[in-house]
Amino acid sequence: MxxxxxxxxxxxxxxxxxxxxxxxxxxxxxxxxxxxxxxxxxxxxxxxxxxxxxxxxxxxxxxxxxxxxxxxxxxxxxxxxxxxxxxxxxxxxxxxxxxxxxxxxxxxxxxxxxxxxxxxxxxxxxxxxxxxxxxxxxxxxxxxxxxxxxxxxxxxxxxxxxxxxxxxxxxxxxxxxxxxxxxxxxxxxxxxxxxxxxxxxxxxxxxxxxxDHPIESLSPVAAAEDLSRARAAVSSVTVERPVREYATALSGYTREHADLGASPRATVALMRAGQARAAFEGRDYVVPDDLKREAPAVLAHRIRAGEAGRSGRDVVADALDTVPVP
Missing domain, CATH: 3.40.50.300 (P-loop containing nucleotide triphosphate hydrolases)
Structure with a gap:
């Protein structure tokens, strides 16, 4: 790193x-x-x-x-x-x-x-x-x-x-x-x-x-302060430049192949989700697979494909198949 x-x-x-x-x-x-x-x-x-x-x-x-x-x-x-x-x-x-x-x-x-x-x-x-x-x-x-x-x-x-x-x-x-x-x-x-x-x-x-429904006996396993501190730790997870460029390329592909593609806010969200996924998996650095795992849930709902029968998820799937992985 x-x-x-x-x-x-x-x-x-x-x-x-x-x-x-x-x-x-x-x-x-x-x-x-x-x-x-x-x-x-x-x-x-x-x-x-x-x-x-x-x-x-x-x-x-x-x-x-x-x-x-x-x-x-x-x-x-x-x-x-x-x-x-x-x-x-x-x-x-x-x-x-x-x-x-x-x-x-x-x-x-x-x-x-x-x-x-x-x-x-x-x-x-x-x-x-x-x-x-x-x-x-x-x-x-x-x-x-x-x-x-x-x-x-x-x-x-x-x-x-x-x-x-x-x-x-x-x-x-x-x-x-x-x-x-x-x-x-x-x-x-x-x-x-x-x-x-x-x-x-x-x-x-x-x-x-x-x-009794199981939710009635569900007890907390973490405090609000734990979540705040975890978020701060997630924000420090390292993202190398090639991985950042990969995130940008994924969003760029959606803009070129849809009426409304992923916004820069979507790219930021994808990177944040990638950091959180890396931490979830026990790593302090993001790999391309983290972004690939998160991209459908993060990008698809922001995309308007414009083509009949084609969805935002289809555009994201094509982006993941087409954009070279670093």
Whole structure:
């Protein structure tokens, strides 16, 4: 390794220092969270890993699938695995931006306005069925996800750190939902799908939910401070120049072969996810395979292929097959 510092293309997700845990400890933390969630969620090992990697990389996650496959339960299980504040927002057509960010209420006792924080003020926020709310309300998440703050009536307030938004949306009932704005979609580090379990996993699920649901006895295995320190350690994982150039080339390919390709923000997200994946695997440096593993979840949802029958995942798959690996 020749680069002593994190690549300049990255935006730091935290301050590093002597108190940051070594990469081995980050991997141990991730393993503990994954194992904890797997006591509730059956047959979704890869998706669970992807969510944990996104959290280590300081990113937000969008879960899309049909109702009833465990999107909300997965988000709740992840949140319960950390000893941190958690809020859930059930998005509905009549939800207003102030219902999410908070509002200034007049207090007759003090004759002053007092800010009442909304559900965005938590370490982990679950936005359930986000595409049921109109775009104006969805956009209330933009500042929170991008800047870790909200602005209400001209006053900016910092959100608790670490901060993660896990949102779900249904892939059915298009007539009763709103398409997410591209600017909002671009703020999610990853978009994931769960799919139906196979027969063995579904039978195992039935065995687990007989009696009390396993999530009711799920205990935290890490503190919010552990996640903050792990993120700082992840941000110091080394990314050599050839690997950075590979990430740039992948994004460049999507821009040349789609109506709307991956943005520079997407390239940054891919590199952050690669750092987190490396730490998850116990390495303090990123290899091209880390980017290849993360690229479909990080890049595909930001791409508009423009060709009938062709998806963002198809464009990413072609990029991974075509762009030379350093």
């Amino acid at each position: 020749t680069d002593a510092n994190p690549p300049d293309v990255l935006e730091s997700t935290g301050q590093t220092g002597e108190s940051d845990p070594p990469v081995d400890d980050v991997g141990s933390l991730a393993d503990a969270v994954v194992d904890n969630v797997e006591t509730v969620i059956v047959g979704q090992d890869d998706v669970i890993e992807h969510v944990v990697v996104a959290m280590l990389g300081g990113g937000h996650v969008l879960l899309e699938d049909v109702p009833g496959v465990g999107k909300t339960m997965l988000a709740r299980s992840i949140a319960r695995s950390f000893d941190c504040s958690f809020k859930r927002v059930q998005f509905t057509p009549d939800l207003l931006p102030a219902d999410v960010t908070g509002v200034n209420m007049f207090d007759k006792r003090t004759n002053e306005f007092e800010f009442q924080p909304g559900p965005l003020f938590a370490n982990v926020v679950l936005g359930d069925e986000i595409n049921r709310a109109p775009p104006k309300t969805q956009s209330a998440l933009l500042e929170a996800m991008a800047e870790g703050q909200v602005t209400v009536d001209g006053t900016t307030r910092e959100l608790p750190q670490p901060y993660t938004v896990i949102a779900t949306q249904n892939a059915v009932e298009p007539g009763r939902t709103y398409e997410l704005p591209i600017a909002e979609v671009d703020r999610f580090m990853k978009k994931l799908e769960l799919g139906y379990p196979d027969a063995a996993d579904e039978t195992e699920l039935l065995d687990r939910v007989v009696g």
